[in-house]
């Protein structure tokens with residue numbers, strides 16, 4: 001453990017709340033300069049917990065106007081206020097505490113609590129934003145039934161929303177009006193929501209399996225009404241899917257989604273009033289790419305699924321965040337797989353995990369899926385908690401099988417409905433329902449770091465016997481030097497000359513049953529294990545970690561021809577893709593070495609031939625071909641290099657480009673043929689088949705452009721003729737990256753002129769420019785900071801321009817003069833006061849300073865400069881200080 005710092009919260013210190021709040025009545029008066037919040041909290045002391053009669057409520061940035069207990073106003077001597085609490089010295093066992101506070105939503109730039117997004121009042125309370133609205137027990141294990149009254153000027157705020165059902169509307173004097181909402185389901189304060197503004201809505205309905213008629217509404221600005229269809233359809237699909245796959249029905253008569261421009265994350269699952277970042281709800285073919293459509297579908301589903309995994313059953317404390325997030329990400333991944341191509345979805349998830357989560361797990365901020373401590377909980381909405389957490393749930397699904405897993409989830413929901421529980425409760429429900437002992441499996445929740453699986457094999461031709469030796473280990477992480485073994489499901493098969501071989505394993509007890517005899521799941525739960533297969537008539541190539549069955553780093557010494565064999569013929573789509581990746585990585589690393597020694601770079605013709613085969617094979621899913629042809633990102637290559645001798649961004653960039661160009665030049669014919677054959681005259685639809693075709697076609701375009709500037713002509717034509725944003729943006733990107741100055745500027749300009757009225761498109765325009773890897777990269781981004789459409793207060797714009805630059809433009813971010821780091825540092829300083837959550841998230845690339853050969857000192861120096869900044873927010877302070885440790 002690092003030294004205890006003031007402000008560090010520990011899981012081991014968890015105590016149940018001394019008071020419950022059975023009912024919460026809130027009254028909001030919204031004005032142009034402030035809001036007045038009146039609360040009535042119906043409290044009950046828990047005698048088994050409470051030590052004394054004092055009551056401490058959370059509260060931040062509140063102006064207390066009055067406080068009363070059982071309608072008797074307290075004198076100043078009866079309570080004390082600090083920067084983050086209100087302490088009432090004595091309250092009866094059962095009482096009503098009433099507070100009146102004044103808050104300033106208009107000045108709230110942190111986008112946490114009640115704030116204004118343009119003309120709209122809206123809230124974001126997870127994790128601890130409710131305490132910026134009124135004094136409260138702002139912790140997830142205090143669940144209360146809320147009744148909320150909202151009052152505002154009718155003219156500017158005709159729509160007044162909160163959680164649950166609308167129980168009263170009334171006109172008031174002076175052009176004001178009021179709405180009263182009542183949510184019958186007890187909930188923690190982090191699920192509270194309020195919206196007031198001039199919004200339009202689209203409406204549809206859903207009939208649940210048991211016949212309940214649910215009204216579905218999506219509230220947006222009037223100009224965006226035509227962009228809600230896809231989100232509405234996604235919501236209906238998600239509702240049906242959750243009934244069919246998890247037996248979960250919706251439980252109220254209304255479900256609202258509201259889109260807001262200024263939002264720190266993607267969306268929020270407030271009970272029956274989901275609030276969404278506009279970027280995660282609005283879609284139209286003209287402004288949204290295919291991946292944008294898929295993102296909207298996934299996030300709408302994710303927030304909806306939280307109604308059970310998060311709201312009906314919630315977290316006891318924030319250390320248990322993965323209880324709701326890991327499970328819900330797993331559920332939304334299952335849903336997306338069912339709605340589109342399961343293998344492509346798996347490839348995307350594994351790529352994210354291996355590129356970014358593995359890096360998090362190997363860096364100074366590594367933490368377990370259920371962390372032990374934090375300074376600022378907002379820093380723990382991480383890839384580890386979300387994505388690795390989902391992998392942990394997926395592994396349980398693999399170990400138990402779909403049927404037992406469903407029994408486990410049924411038991412979990414039934415046993416804990418209306419409760420605030422822990423990850424342990426989830427695992428126990430799975431165990432109790434299935435009878436499978438998951439005891440050692442629990443290490444996945446407690447131990448940080450990515451396990452390594454090292455596999456060796458032997459083949460005995462005489463005895464027809466094939467042996468796999470598997471070893472696991474896990475590197476030390478901050479505060480955890482020694483690790484216990486993990487339980488790792490290793491899905492595998494064996495590939496022979498004519499296809500996958502039947503598996504006959506010696507002593508198979510304990511393994512997971514699999515449906516066919518060429519596929520099995522080995523359980524790795526010891527530091528070293530040996531598995532023997534009999535009746536193996538030829539030396540096989542092992543097909544390992546099928547479907548990415550565990551979040552581990554796999555090491556097996558494949559030859560290039562092994563990889564080609566797996567790529568072409570293995571039964572598992574994920575392994576086919578992964579083999580192509582490993583082969584591409586090998587080839588790029590060879591070129592890196594050649595660059596280093598001054599040799600003439602040579603791209604292995606074997607690799608080029610394998611790619612040509614892929615391109616020419618029309619029987620394969622074009623989406624998978626596109627994935628298999630996509631070279632590993634520079635970020636992933638850097639992550640891999642950091643595991644060995646350190647990453648040299650410039651060499652990685654050069655080597656990857658050499659391989660890209662070599663592929664493009666060698667395969668011009670196949671690429672052109674495929675590019676043209678994938679052209680389509682169909683009206684745009686975001687369905688799997690069309691998405692697959694566009695994906696491969698745009699991959700072909702990109703390789704063609706890399707083969708020679710003359711092919712930019714193709715990109716220009718595609719740009720002009722594109723009938724949808726996917727094709728237009730793909731072409732724009734090629735022109736922006738590789739076009740000569742004149743063409744680039746004129747195309748970027750005309751794109752801006754065409755789309756300047758659509759904020760979400762302007763963000764894409766910012767992002768494309770942020771990623772241009774030429775020598776002007778940094779100055780271009782600096783100039784764009786001054787663009788009339790850029791706003792530091794809008795997280796989407798910051799993510800597009802600043803995040804696009806620091807995450808997707810490594811050669812410029814890692815400029816050898818350190819100006820890329822200084823640029824980020826300056827933005828973080830500016831945002832630290834405005835929006836600490838965004839400031840702290842932007843810092844992530846700097847936290848990886850140890851990985852970069854020749855840059856580490858410069859990166860560290862920038863972090864050290866930040867450490868000396870006055871008035872650092874807890875968010876930034878935690879990331880900076882932990883990164884430097």
Ligand code: 0A1
Pocket residue numbers: 124126127264265266267268269302303325378381837
């Ligand atoms: N629970 C939401 C994500 C979310 C988390 C934190 C927020 O503010 C700090 C906002 C949203 C989800 O998983 O979708």
Ligand code: ZN
Pocket residue numbers: 302306324325328
């Ligand atoms: Zn979530």
